[in-house]
Amino acid sequence: MDLLRFITAGSVDDGKSTLIGRLLYDSKNILIDQLEALEKSTRNKANGEVDLALLTDGLRAEREQGITIDVAYRYFTTPKRKFIIADAPGHVQYTRNMITGASNASLIIILIDARLGVVEQTRRHSIIASLLRIPNVVVAVNKMDLVDYSQDVFNNIVIDYAEVAKQLGLRQVTYIPISALNGDNIVEKSTAITWFEGKPLLEFLEEVETGNDINLDDPRFQVQFVIRPQTEALHDYRGYAGKVISGIYRKGDKVRILPQGIDTTIAAVEKAGKEVDELFAPQSGVIRLTEDIDISRGDSIVKTDNLPLLSNELEVLLCWLDEKPLIPGNKYLLQHNSRLVKAVVRNVEYKLDVNSLQQQPVEGNVRLNEVVKAVIKTASPLVYDPYTKLSATGSAILIDETSNSTVAAVLIK
Amino acid sequence: MEGKDSITLVHLAQKAFAPGKIPFPLVHIDTGHNFPEALDFRDQLAASIGATLVVRKVEDTIKQRSLTEPKGKFPSRNWLQTYTLLDTIEEFKFDACIGGARRDEEKARAKERIFSVRDEFGQWDPKLQRPELWNLFNGRIHKGENVRVFPISNWTELDIWNYIRKEKIDLPSIYFAHEREVVLHEGQLVATSEFVKPDDTDLVMTKMVRYRTVGDMTCTAAVESTAANLDEVISEIIATRISERGETRIDDKVTEAAMEDRKKNGYF
Numbered sequence: 181m182d183l184l185r186f187i188t189a190g191s192v193d194d195g196k197s198t199l200i201g202r203l204l205y206d207s208k209n210i211l212i213d214q215l216e217a218l219e220k221s222t223r224n225k226a227n228g229e230v231d232l233a234l235l236t237d238g239l240r241a242e243r244e245q246g247i248t249i250d251v252a253y254r255y256f257t258t259p260k261r262k263f264i265i266a267d268a269p270g271h272v273q274y275t276r277n278m279i280t281g282a283s284n285a286s287l288i289i290i291l292i293d294a295r296l297g298v299v300e301q302t303r304r305h306s307i308i309a310s311l312l313r314i315p316n317v318v319v320a321v322n323k324m325d326l327v328d329y330s331q332d333v334f335n336n337i338v339i340d341y342a343e344v345a346k347q348l349g350l351r352q353v354t355y356i357p358i359s360a361l362n363g364d365n366i367v368e369k370s371t372a373i374t375w376f377e378g379k380p381l382l383e384f385l386e387e388v389e390t391g392n393d394i395n396l397d398d399p400r401f402q403v404q405f406v407i408r409p410q411t412e413a414l415h416d417y418r419g420y421a422g423k424v425i426s427g428i429y430r431k432g433d434k435v436r437i438l439p440q441g442i443d444t445t446i447a448a449v450e451k452a453g454k455e456v457d458e459l460f461a462p463q464s465g466v467i468r469l470t471e472d473i474d475i476s477r478g479d480s481i482v483k484t485d486n487l488p489l490l491s492n493e494l495e496v497l498l499c500w501l502d503e504k505p506l507i508p509g510n511k512y513l514l515q516h517n518s519r520l521v522k523a524v525v526r527n528v529e530y531k532l533d534v535n536s537l538q539q540q541p542v543e544g545n546v547r548l549n550e551v552v553k554a555v556i557k558t559a560s561p562l563v564y565d566p567y568t569k570l571s572a573t574g575s576a577i578l579i580d581e582t583s584n585s586t587v588a589a590v591l592i593k
Numbered sequence: 594m595e596g597k598d599s600i601t602l603v604h605l606a607q608k609a610f611a612p613g614k615i616p617f618p619l620v621h622i623d624t625g626h627n628f629p630e631a632l633d634f635r636d637q638l639a640a641s642i643g644a645t646l647v648v649r650k651v652e653d654t655i656k657q658r659s660l661t662e663p664k665g666k667f668p669s670r671n672w673l674q675t676y677t678l679l680d681t682i683e684e685f686k687f688d689a690c691i692g693g694a695r696r697d698e699e700k701a702r703a704k705e706r707i708f709s710v711r712d713e714f715g716q717w718d719p720k721l722q723r724p725e726l727w728n729l730f731n732g733r734i735h736k737g738e739n740v741r742v743f744p745i746s747n748w749t750e751l752d753i754w755n756y757i758r759k760e761k762i763d764l765p766s767i768y769f770a771h772e773r774e775v776v777l778h779e780g781q782l783v784a785t786s787e788f789v790k791p792d793d794t795d796l797v798m799t800k801m802v803r804y805r806t807v808g809d810m811t812c813t814a815a816v817e818s819t820a821a822n823l824d825e826v827i828s829e830i831i832a833t834r835i836s837e838r839g840e841t842r843i844d845d846k847v848t849e850a851a852m853e854d855r856k857k858n859g860y861f
Contacts, residue, residue: 211836577731
């Protein structure tokens with residue numbers, strides 16, 4: 181069945197968790213015991229109504245404070261599609277979790293409180309959607325019940341957001357007026373919002389074209405593990421196991437091993453120990469080569485007629501994710517799929533202002549949630565593609581060697 | 594490695610490293626309350642794929658550390674198995690432990706990363722999780738820490754069953770309908786055994802049941818079913834209106850944060 185992964189984003193109290201609860205509830209994806217547990221925990225609260233947000237707020241601190249701390253994943257299915265929702269929190273200090281959820285999403289629902297309109301968080305989340313190149317954006321204008329289902333309020337928000345979308349180059353934007361609390365335009369068309377001619381949210385999610393995320397044109401494979409059974413029967417066997425990131429691999433293909441720069445030929449491609457005709461993205465499998473070459477984890481096998489870029493100096497956009505600031509000149513580890521190299525961040529050129537989207541000079545260190553343009557120098561050359569061409573080989577993370585924390589998302593220019 | 598999720602994981606690992614063998618041992622923490630069918634299956638599976646099997650018993654931990662056995666009618670050792678697990682990790686100096694937990698099982702699990710770093714006490718800190726971007730997993734740890742890795746986090750119960758059918762993976766017989774002596778406990782059917790002894794208030798009956806999950810005999814409930822093969826099991830799962838854990842786990846209902854608390858204490 182077709183799968184759509186999407187993320188919901190918004191500010192605190194925009195009603196994200198309620199929206200997800202409503203989607204699950206109205207599409208009959210909540211099971212009886214979950215509903216019972218929900219009613220039980222709602223009874224402990226003051227207002228008495230079933231609180232759909234409690235369906236996703238899985239941690240005790242979240243239920244106590246009535247907020248979402250961490251990305252939660254929810255799964256639901258309709259006859260048309262399977263869905264994975266990443267529910268990301270709204271407050272500023274958890275924006276890094278939103279980036280986590282967004283990095284795997286092909287659609288983002290940005291919630292806007294009808295009473296407040298476009299706010300700083302809306303812009304910040306839209307910038308992330310644009311940086312990570314999430315193809316589809318749904319702007320869900322929530323709490324329409326609190327503005328008397330006013331068409332003017334909705335239209336003004338559409339005008340404001342269209343300006344943001346234009347600045348960011350977000351092309352596929354859809355606007356839907358909803359009330360997550362009352363279920364307006366979630367699964368059923370709202371009877372209160374008669375002036376809206378579009379589809380309710382679930383119908384839109386079921387039908388939206390997400391495009392094909394899988395690239396079969398540019399063959400990229402990174403070695404994760406070298407299989408050498410060294411048994412009697414498989415004495416000379418040497419296979420390179422990994423995942424086909426993109427493209428197709430077949431026996432007889434002329435390939436180059438990078439960064440070594442050695443050319444050779446594919447002797448066989450295998451899946452689960454059996455030779456197959458071809459391996460294609462996103463399959464995992466084993467490549468065997470005609471010659472014995474010193475290859476280890478992190479090395480790339482690409483085709484000689486379609487080469488990626490190779491450099492030890494990278495122009496990048498960095499989203500800083502750590503409480504400790506980025507200190508230019510500090511050494512970090514850069515993880516690029518299964519490759520790990522030492523790296524140093526140099527030349528922080530500018531930061532992106534989340535409100536004006538202007539490039540601003542960086543004064544002092546780069547802090548949590550800031551997005552900056554910089555140059556990274558690596559200890560050995562990286563085999564990559566620009567993020568805009570191939571996100572899987574154009575993305576990386578930085579790891580602080582002393583804390584082992586993941587401190588930055590790296591998008592290679 | 595006796596439940597369907599762990600068995601699926603072993604199958605995936607076997608495929609990933611073929612034609613070589615799985616380059617790490619399989620570990621089972623034996624609570625002493627397991628279903629005999631599941632234990633037999635475990636031994637056969639390990640032997641058939643030539644894997645190293647490490648079994649550590651909660652019984653031994655209880656003796657060595659003079660822990661207090663849980664009491665009551667359904668004496669669950671679920672909480673105690675964490676001690677044995679942590680001792681085993683320390684004994685073998687494991688830096689990573691791969692498990693079959695899925696995010697759709699339970700809402701605290703839905704919050705956990707695919708690579709979940711645990712401190713030297715095995716504790717999970719939900720507020721200090723590493724961001725997990727794209728398909729990049731940061732498995733770096735300090736000495737004494739370990740990573741719990743959940744490769745099938747994003748699979749649902751139905752995904753597992755469909756995969757088992759597609760790949761023709763063998764399962765312990767208790768996943769399919771069979772006759773069993775059970776008692777009704779708070780709406781759930783619990784098998785009688787040497788660990789669960791009915792008293793005068795219990796109505797003991799024999800029913801056609803199967804297990805939807807397999808854990809301890811003291812904390813796993815059976816479901817009434819006549820589904821004798823994979824097609825029939827899958828049809829039942831599609832039709833059900835009750836979640837997997839809700840229908841079959843006696844241990845999750847104690848408090849709303851039961852799973853979160855266990856994980857914070859080092860549980861898988």
